[in-house]
Amino acid sequence: MKGSSKxxxxxxxxxxxxxxxxxxxxxxxxxQLQIIQGEKLKRLGERQxxxxxxxxxxxGSILDRNGEPLAISxxxxxxxxxxxxxxxxxxxxxxxxxxxxxxxxxxxRRLKTEKPFVWVKRQVTPREVQRVRALRLAGxxxxxxxxxxxxxxxxxGQMIGFVGSDSQGLEGVEGYYDKFIRGEFGSLVVExxxxxxxxxxxxxxxxxxxxGADIHLTLDASIQSLVEKQLEAxxxxxxxxxxxxxLVKPFTGEVLAxxxxxxxxxxxxxxxxxxxxxxxxxxxxxxxxxxxKIIGAAAALDEGIVGKEDLFYCELGRYSYGGRVxxxxxxxxxxxxxxxxxxxxxxxxxxxxxxxxxxxYFKYIQKFGFGQPTGIDLPGEAKGLVxxxxxxxxxxxAAHAFGQGIAVTPVQLVMAYAAIANGxxxxxxxxxxxxxxxxxxxxxxxxxxxxxxxxxxKTARELTSILTGVVSDGGTxxxxxxxxxxxxxxxxxxxxxxxINGGYLPEKRIASFVxxxxxxxxxxxxxxxxxxxxxSVYGGVVAAPLFRAIARGxxxxxxxxxxxxxxxxxxxxxxxxxVRVEDETAAVPRRKRAFGFPNFQGLSMREAVTRAxxxxxxxxxxxxxxxxxxxxxxxxxxxxxxxxxxxxxxx
Amino acid sequence: MTVALSRRRGAVGxxxxxxxxxxxxxxxxxxxxATIFLVACLVSLALVHVWLRLQVIxxxxxxxxxxxxxxxxxxxxxELKLELATLTSPxxxxxxxxxxxxxxxxxxGQVVILP
Numbered sequence: 001m002k003g004s005s006k007x008x009x010x011x012x013x014x015x016x017x018x019x020x021x022x023x024x025x026x027x028x029x030x031x032q033l034q035i036i037q038g039e040k041l042k043r044l045g046e047r048q049x050x051x052x053x054x055x056x057x058x059x060g061s062i063l064d065r066n067g068e069p070l071a072i073s074x075x076x077x078x079x080x081x082x083x084x085x086x087x088x089x090x091x092x093x094x095x096x097x098x099x100x101x102x103x104x105x106x107x108x109r110r111l112k113t114e115k116p117f118v119w120v121k122r123q124v125t126p127r128e129v130q131r132v133r134a135l136r137l138a139g140x141x142x143x144x145x146x147x148x149x150x151x152x153x154x155x156x157g158q159m160i161g162f163v164g165s166d167s168q169g170l171e172g173v174e175g176y177y178d179k180f181i182r183g184e185f186g187s188l189v190v191e192x193x194x195x196x197x198x199x200x201x202x203x204x205x206x207x208x209x210x211x212g213a214d215i216h217l218t219l220d221a222s223i224q225s226l227v228e229k230q231l232e233a234x235x236x237x238x239x240x241x242x243x244x245x246x247l248v249k250p251f252t253g254e255v256l257a258x259x260x261x262x263x264x265x266x267x268x269x270x271x272x273x274x275x276x277x278x279x280x281x282x283x284x285x286x287x288x289x290x291x292x293k294i295i296g297a298a299a300a301l302d303e304g305i306v307g308k309e310d311l312f313y314c315e316l317g318r319y320s321y322g323g324r325v326x327x328x329x330x331x332x333x334x335x336x337x338x339x340x341x342x343x344x345x346x347x348x349x350x351x352x353x354x355x356x357x358x359x360x361y362f363k364y365i366q367k368f369g370f371g372q373p374t375g376i377d378l379p380g381e382a383k384g385l386v387x388x389x390x391x392x393x394x395x396x397x398a399a400h401a402f403g404q405g406i407a408v409t410p411v412q413l414v415m416a417y418a419a420i421a422n423g424x425x426x427x428x429x430x431x432x433x434x435x436x437x438x439x440x441x442x443x444x445x446x447x448x449x450x451x452x453x454x455x456x457x458k459t460a461r462e463l464t465s466i467l468t469g470v471v472s473d474g475g476t477x478x479x480x481x482x483x484x485x486x487x488x489x490x491x492x493x494x495x496x497x498x499x500i501n502g503g504y505l506p507e508k509r510i511a512s513f514v515x516x517x518x519x520x521x522x523x524x525x526x527x528x529x530x531x532x533x534x535x536s537v538y539g540g541v542v543a544a545p546l547f548r549a550i551a552r553g554x555x556x557x558x559x560x561x562x563x564x565x566x567x568x569x570x571x572x573x574x575x576x577x578x579v580r581v582e583d584e585t586a587a588v589p590r591r592k593r594a595f596g597f598p599n600f601q602g603l604s605m606r607e608a609v610t611r612a613x614x615x616x617x618x619x620x621x622x623x624x625x626x627x628x629x630x631x632x633x634x635x636x637x638x639x640x641x642x643x644x645x646x647x648x649x650x651x
Numbered sequence: 652m653t654v655a656l657s658r659r660r661g662a663v664g665x666x667x668x669x670x671x672x673x674x675x676x677x678x679x680x681x682x683x684x685a686t687i688f689l690v691a692c693l694v695s696l697a698l699v700h701v702w703l704r705l706q707v708i709x710x711x712x713x714x715x716x717x718x719x720x721x722x723x724x725x726x727x728x729x730e731l732k733l734e735l736a737t738l739t740s741p742x743x744x745x746x747x748x749x750x751x752x753x754x755x756x757x758x759x760g761q762v763v764i765l766p
Contacts, residue, residue, distance in 0.1 A: 061732075069736040074729050151736035190715070199711035200718065225741035483759055561764035606763045613763075621765055 053190045053198060056146050057183035058211030059167055062160055062174070064221040065256075065433065069151060070160055071174070071266075073167070076123040076147035079132055083111050083118055085139030092137050096120055099131035122165050123147040148174075154263040156224050158279035159255075159378065159431060162266035171277050173215060173431060176379045180435045180443055183212035213443055216434040218254035223247065226553040227257040231528070234546040235261050238533035240511075245529070245550065246281050246410050250418040250522045252448035253427030255376075256554070282376055285384040285407035286529070289494025290344045290476075290539070291514050292403030295416065296353040297337055297466060299364035302459040305355050306337055312351045314340070319347040322395030326350055338466045342475045344491065350398040358397045362389040365400070367454045368416040369426050370408050376429045377446070384408045403494060414527040416454075417514050420467070421488070421522035424460040426451040464488050468519045471544075480513055480544035482552055484562020488522075489515015489547065491539035496532070508532050513543035517551050524554055599634035600627045600646060608646055616640040625650035 033041060062071035079100065086092050089111045097104035100121045110118055121128070123145060132140065148163045161172020169178030186209030191199045227245045235243040243261040248254060260280045264272035278284070300306035314332035318325060328345050340348030353361050365371065371386030385407035392400070399405040411429055419426045428449040435444035455463070467488035470477045476491040492512040495504040512529040516522040528546045536542050598615070600608045608627050612619045620643065629647035632638060737743070748754040 068739075069732055072729055072733045072736065074733065075726055149733050151733055152740045152742070155740070155742070191711070197712065198715040199708055200714040201707050201711040222741050225745075229742075556762055559764050561762070562759075605765075606761065609763045609765060619765075 050189050051192045053188045055186035057185050059183050060181040060212035060214045062215045064217050064219050068221045072149050073146045075144045077129050077142045078122040078145045079120040081118050082139045095135050100128050150266045154265045157264050157266045158260045159258045162269045181212040184209045211438050213435045213437040218433050220256050223554050224257040227550050228259045230549045231259050231261050238535040238542050240530040240533040242531040244410050246414045247526045250421035250525045253429045255431045281410045282378050283380045285382050285409045287494045288403040288408050289492035291490045291492035293349045296349050296401045298455050300352050301462050302455040312348045314345050314347045324395050338469050341466045342469045344476045346402040349401040353401040358389040358392050374411050374429050377432050382409050410527050418525045419454045420460050420463045421516040421525050423457045424453050424455040426454045476540040477544045480547045485517050486519040487517045488519040493539045509537035511539040511542040513539050513547045596635035597632045597638040600630050603627050612644050617644045620645045623648040
């Protein structure tokens with residue numbers, strides 16, 4: 001009995017020892033796993049279980065003044081390779097080159113590297129994605145990246161700019177407003193299950209990063225398209241090297257269009273030489289030539305030194321001055337200031353600015369904004385070149401008078417003419433109206449900003465009158481004239497400076513025209529400039545018709561009709577076949593109701609409105625198509641200025 | 652009454668011991684029930700916790716799928732905007748108007764600005 005209890009006790013001790021040993025072993029193993037290897041194992045576990053979810057920055061859109069998108073971002077895929085994981089680099093290079101349309105030799109060289117990660121092709125097409133996926137190559141992967149698209153292709157390419165492969169704004173508005181438009185990265189560590197599915201137990205707050213703000217431009221895509229088309233046609237027709245056009249609103253400084261030919265397509269900017277990316281309207285300066293004469297005239301009139309009736313002898317086209325001979329294209333005798341401008345006499349203007357003195361003239365050059373940046377919201381703006389009057393020789397004063405020895409940017413010149421058009425205020429030009437974030441909050445808003453008053457309103461009116469003379473019969477800019485509108489403007493035919501040998505190049509010219517329309521109530525100021533035209537070099541021949549073509553289309557687009565409509569003869573418009581004319585004498589009052597209200601029923605909208613306008617009636621239109629009803633009724637009493645309501649219906 | 656009760660108790664055994672035994676029994680049942688209740692509560696809490704955890708995971712899946720769907724729909728929306736902008740670009744419309752509809756630039760007198 002005693003022996004058996006002893007045996008039991010020893011067995012119990014043994015079992016206890018075994019359990020103790022086991023607990024000790026488990027404890028030691030736990031210590032090893034939790035304390036010694038704890039951090040490493042935790043990391044390994046997390047790597048298996050957790051994954052980083054990245055939200056790519058969503059770049060904001062760029063829209064024109066009517067909300068038309070000009071730049072949109074989408075997510076595209078980029079193909080990468082981890083070379084160390086490739087089993088057969090030679091074969092992989094051959095297959096990838098075929099799938100992505102790349103050179104096999106070049107790709108093979110890129111894959112033979114010690115680098116752990118190599119981009120193969122960035123931002124590939126959906127079809128290329130499919131082809132790469134079908135290859136099922138180990139070590140080849142794809143990564144989502146934002147890609148910028150410009151749906152209108154080359155339209156306003158230099159102004160809008162473009163972004164790099166990492167979505168960073170590089171040029172134009174894209175570069176200037178990059179900090180607003182680029183958006184932010186978002187990332188969140190999420191758990192994933194055994195099948196690799198993400199389980200977002202932490203919520204999505206950290207993934208909800210706001211996209212970049214949208215940029216609303218002052219630019220009008222339709223007007224820009226018109227300007228580009230006309231500019232390209234003229235450059236091609238006159239075999240010019242390049243062309244520039246800048247169109248602004250004179251009372252606000254908003255840029256409606258800005259074109260620089262040759263164009264480039266920002267969707268594939270790397271295929272174009274870098275000089276084409278430059279927005280020459282703001283980055284390049286040129287000698288303005290005769291278009292600059294208006295500054296001398298403005299200074300002389302504003303200072304009261306020259307009256308409208310004052311006569312200047314133009315030396316019959318040849319004038320020795322300061323050791324040089326100044327010439328005019330045609331021989332002129334005594335001319336008033338408006339005739340000097342009309343015929344663009346260099347000699348006449350030299351005599352005008354001579355009366356001014358160089359300090360006063362320089363003051364106006366500065367007041368008009370030359371020699372300093374305009375402050376336009378575009379990168380790389382040049383300030384032009386205006387030398388201090390202390391360094392001017394006597395002949396420099398004359399040269400400046402007709403736009404030589406001075407360099408201005410197209411934007412500076414167009415804003416100077418805008419100052420004349422709007423009654424004497426120099427405005428700051430701008431291309432962005434608003435920057436609006438994703439919640440509709442306005443981050444930046446540009447409104448018209450007056451830099452300074454440059455000339456008095458009276459002077460501005462006199463200058464406008466002088467500039468309308470330039471576009472009248474006998475003036476150098478007559479080809480810029482339009483039926484129904486009074487155009488004010490000035491031609492320029494500037495010699496090009498020889499940057500290597502000094503002096504001027506004998507046959508190279510810059511032909512330009514800058515002006516505004518309608519002269520009495522300006523709605524647009526336009527500068528057109530052609531670099532080195534070959535067919536003809538004169539601004540009046542090359543640039544003035546281009547001005548007319550652009551201005552005509554723009555005014556039509558802006559809904560500004562000819563101002564003499566009330567007195568103009570009715571246009572002969574053939575009646576469409578579809579018209580349902582119930583009364584053949586429609587709008588042609590019969591004798592017996594000659595004084596009654598005309599009948600417009602059955603007429604097309606165009607014809608009815610034309611006739612009503614000719615009768616000086618105020619027209620209100622409802623619907624579209626053909627007139628089916630009118631108020632007042634035909635035959636009732638009426639007078640000029642009565643209101644006519646037309647009801648139209650599709651024929 | 653008290654006397655009768657004492658007699659009845661006296662018939663079974665020592666009345667004090669009997670009393671103590673019954674009280675102990677009641678305490679045991681009470682403790683047992685309390686333990687059962689506690690265990691049931693703990694089990695319920697554990698089940699609720701597990702259920703909540705499962706719900707969180709389930710919603711995590713739903714959220715993940717919905718986020719992905721949202722991203723895809725936003726991408727589709729942007730693609731459609733891009734397509735619309737491309738299709739309505741002034742150059743393309745003009746080309747179509749000229750080639751397909753046979754339209755041309757209006758003459759000066761043909762343009763009537765609506766009031």
